[in-house]
Amino acid sequence: QQQVKQSPQSLIVQKGGISIINCAYENTAFDYFPWYQQFPGKGPALLIAIRPDVSEKKEGRFTISFNKSAKQFSLHIMDSQPGDSATYFCAASLQGGSEKLVFGKGMKLTVNP
């Protein structure tokens, strides 16, 4: 019930391409879904987050799509750049409690020049 499953585990795209990362969750009580970006040796940095009352949220080149009925959400990175090469984590939490984040295992993105 507490798992968040992320796919694929790794992705290689060409500069300018679209990177898509998918996540699925089990606990229907989750109501906050952030995405984090992590570079080697650094801490995760919050990229963008969504709540289940909206189906899509866009910030710059990053878009979250949310499908409540399928219990899935995804991150799209448009016009991918070599500087986007990092590990991306999806997460979920239940607001109103401790709000602890349940993380997916991460996806390593490589953007080739």
Place this chain on the structure above:
Amino acid sequence: NAGVMQNPRHLVRRRGQEARLRCSPMKGHSHVYWYRQLPEEGLKFMVYLQKENIIDESGMPKERFSAEFPKEGPSILRIQQVVRGDSAAYFCASSPKTGSSYEQYFGPGTRLTVT
């Protein structure tokens, strides 16, 4: 506004020693979370603290691990009698938890190596 600060950034301990990891939240944040990251894995929740209170320690191992967030000073994660399996990156995150903002901001982490 300085970000979340953690120290030390790297810590090497021999089996059986104690490890103390420190976390100073962002200014204005009074909620601290600790997470552990094993190689090639996602982050796992350990404990959630407010000033002088442990709110949720459901992710903490029952033995050897403890955490505190005193009225003054940083939050501390303490690991007694470390074993090789404790080798990991330990991250803390802070949150303002005001209004509709429940965002968690992470520090750079402490990488613990047990030899």
